[in-house]
Amino acid sequence: MSQPSLTRARAFEQSEDIGRNDTPNPTLGDIIAARLQRRDVLKGALGVAAIAAGLAPLAIAAAGSARANATRFAFSEVEAGVDPRHHVAEGYDADVLIRWGDPVLPGAPAFDPQHQSAAAQKLQFGYNNDYLGYLPMRGAANPSRHGLLVVNHEYTNEELMFPGLGRQDTKTAAFGKMTREIADIEMAAHGGSVLEVRRDNGKWSVVPNSQFARRIDASTPMRIGGPAAGHERMKTAADPSGREVTGMLNNCAGGITPWGTWLTCEENFHGYFSGKVPDDHREARNHKRYGVGGNWFIWSKWHDRFDVAKEPNEANRFGWVVEIDPFDPSSTPVKRTALGRTKHEGAYVHVNKDGRIVVYSGDDERFDYVYKFVSNRRFDPASPAANRDLLDDGILYVARYDADGTGEWLPLVHGQGPLTEGNGFASQADVLIETRIAADFLKATRMDRPEDVKVNPATQSVYVMLTNNSRRKADQVDAANPRPDNRFGHIIEMIPPGGDHASSQFRWEILVRCGDPAIAEVGATFHASTTRNGWFGMPDNCAIDHQGRLWVATDGNSGSRTGRTDGVWALETDGPMRGASKLFFRCPAGAELCGPMFTPDDETLFVAIQHPGESDDDPKAEPATFENPSTRWPDFKDGMPPRPSVVAITRKGGGRIGS
């Protein structure tokens, strides 16, 4: 964290092992990274042949058989690389829909980066758009051309947002230039946005002054629902009821329910808290396991609740899945504690064949777990009121992946197995507040940073994006996390028996190990037809279109790490082409690709471009700042900083994406 050129996103990644904190072990990965950077491998005879053929070496051996099989994705691949702009496959438009600072609510002033205020930001589109959810407008003539777009605003990059500020954190600057107004702007730039969007004459736009428009931020009043609501450990000086909380934090990915609500997931909430409780304090074990007191922001200087020495329970009120009704702007968001308290990446909602609701979620930290929640009651499409609190009542499970390709969902139920008072769990509320510790007791499988977990409704397979884990050592590998120093991540496919997602059993296999197939040490397993553009590292979010095809979005590719920006890759999951990957869209420099979401007709793919303009991870790269970003996307105007934005991708002349 002390290197000035370390990007904020990378610093976040490096902090993500606080809870477990294994010692650094950069040996093999450093070799790979160095080789990747120098491209030595491409100088070898095999490499030259690979360049000539546009194929990875592994592809050459099997190219004959690969050509015999057709891809399900009909588009011309984008060339991988790094530059200040975004690129989409030929024949497509990728248009900016809304940027950080654009108006959301009536009365929003025009964006003026030199004169920002918390009051303006509360009316404007927030920073670092992450999850995107599309909900068709009720009664719309065409549900794929008129709807609500819900957007998470995960965190802020102060060094890119504010002129003259530079990076502010504990180690490099001791937050020396931070002011209350900047902190309050940051708080207002977090949270989420609800936008009414329409596609007219082929182009999308945000409906101005919509009755549905809403900004949610770190100060929005929320309710706590489920078994932890009202528990002693949820009470604070400001909320003696333990049922009302102010705001949501670090909302990463999310989900949409079949009853038309938005699930938005609190991920790295620990970074917003400062201070420490004594070692013998009731919350000491809890705070340690979650890394609370992460000190990534200095909001505690002006807001006591973020100092755990003053308010030890406040952190227990974050790390939840929040449910919001976007069709009712006056509705109070609800934190659904039955779904557990983790660093939730997302929350994918599936209606099981028996009508129960299953919610899959990854806990994104090195060596943390994959979870699912199964509701006790059934979804009733005819009765919206009956579904309203479905997510307050059910069983949370954590996954164990066994070496024989089977696995088990272990229930996190108070009183069962080791989840007893003797181990610190006096109630189900304790189990949920300390979900991670309960899962430790159940001996769940420690994974390589679980991000999105999503169901393919066409096959019932569940895809788990495991983004990377450079801290896994050779003696810590297991069948489901088979690579030490896993720099590039992998994707696991889970198969529920008979398509029953409520079952406690599953089978699983690895769909693909990511990274450059041309570097043998990486051990990547893309299909042989995958070109030098087609492979990727660091899978993070994903989307499954309405034809059952998988699209993978990445976080962490860069010039120095993989010779490419992040983007969207189309990945074959079934048949002889399984593991074949093609690049469809790539980000501008420094950005991560979040939130891929198709409209019901598959004619539009919305994507969120997060933290554009960050510097490369190469220590020689210039540090990115407001004055010196790696791109000024999307405006490319002097004095205008890069702006996280939502992009709508459509086919020129119409038609389904990739068909």
Ligand code: FEO
């Ligand atoms: Fe916010 Fe796991 O990415």
Ligand code: CA
């Ligand atoms: Ca990220």
Ligand code: CA
């Ligand atoms: Ca993510």
Ligand code: CA
């Ligand atoms: Ca990520």
